[in-house]
Amino acid sequence: MTTNVVAEASPRPDIAILDGSDLAFALSMGWRDFRRAPGIGLVFSAVYVLGGLFLAFISGGFVMQTVILALGFPLVAPFVAVGLYETSRRIESGAPLDLYQIFGVVWNEKNRQIPWVGAIIVFYFLFYSFFAHMLFALFMGLSVMTNVSSSWDVFLTANGLTMIAVELAVGAVLGFILFGLTVFSLPLLVDKEIDFMTAMLLSFEAVRENLAVMLLWAIVIAVYLVVSMIPAFLGLFVSLPVLGHATWHLYRRALIHPEDVAESSEIAASA
Numbered sequence: 001m002t003t004n005v006v007a008e009a010s011p012r013p014d015i016a017i018l019d020g021s022d023l024a025f026a027l028s029m030g031w032r033d034f035r036r037a038p039g040i041g042l043v044f045s046a047v048y049v050l051g052g053l054f055l056a057f058i059s060g061g062f063v064m065q066t067v068i069l070a071l072g073f074p075l076v077a078p079f080v081a082v083g084l085y086e087t088s089r090r091i092e093s094g095a096p097l098d099l100y101q102i103f104g105v106v107w108n109e110k111n112r113q114i115p116w117v118g119a120i121i122v123f124y125f126l127f128y129s130f131f132a133h134m135l136f137a138l139f140m141g142l143s144v145m146t147n148v149s150s151s152w153d154v155f156l157t158a159n160g161l162t163m164i165a166v167e168l169a170v171g172a173v174l175g176f177i178l179f180g181l182t183v184f185s186l187p188l189l190v191d192k193e194i195d196f197m198t199a200m201l202l203s204f205e206a207v208r209e210n211l212a213v214m215l216l217w218a219i220v221i222a223v224y225l226v227v228s229m230i231p232a233f234l235g236l237f238v239s240l241p242v243l244g245h246a247t248w249h250l251y252r253r254a255l256i257h258p259e260d261v262a263e264s265s266e267i268a269a270s271a
Contacts (some may be wrong), residue, residue, distance in 0.1 A: 030246025041241025
């Protein structure tokens with residue numbers, strides 16, 4: 001007879017107050033971890049970048065490449081992030097950086113909570129896609145049909161500019177809400193035994209308690225990614241693993257786990 005072993009749920013972590021120095025620390029540690037394991041970082045970033053480029057190639061065009069990378073994010077990014085978080089966790093604990101074992105951790109996440117977060121992100125993206133199409137119909141539905149691949153004049157009209165402004169504003173708000181729900185929940189789900197809803201609510205609460213700092217962090221991520229996309233998306237090979245490692249270290253500062261503090265105290269006392 002087999003017995004199913006259910007992992008005991010981790011205690012609720014405490015939320016710390018962050019400042020700009022924590023962001024600088026996270027970025028410096030992100031670069032450190034990438035330099036410690038550049039091959040692993042490149043492997044996981046390649047899954048995202050090369051996969052998107054391949055799909056764009058077979059579907060045709062640079063514009064389609066951008067769209068597919070954006071839509072592919074919710075399906076691929078959580079599992080890419082797991083590999084980067086696990087690498088940082090191993091560097092932090094002194095565990096061996098075995099790529100086979102790290103891939104094993106990523107594979108095992110399919111039976112844990114990460115897929116639920118991925119499903120919510122997919123739903124979120126689909127909702128925004130529907131909303132964007134609705135706005136386009138609302139503002140541009142009565143306009144003369146134009147091939148936007150050869151002429152952008154339709155977007156330079158009053159209706160076109162208004163539509164762009166509204167979509168950017170709504171997209172920024174929805175994007176930051178999604179950022180708040182996932183920025184700490186993904187590393188938390190990798191690190192501890194906790195359900196995905198609790199993890200996402202904790203992440204959002206931590207962002208709310210550190211709103212100014214996390215707004216700055218969101219801007220830093222956006223700038224990194226935009227700059228990385230300029231040379232045919234090749235910069236993502238470096239920026240994705242650096243930001244992934246940095247997010248792990250920011251999570252470790254934002255959410256304080258009582259059992260980790262107790263363990264650190266015991267190690268210090270025995271040293």
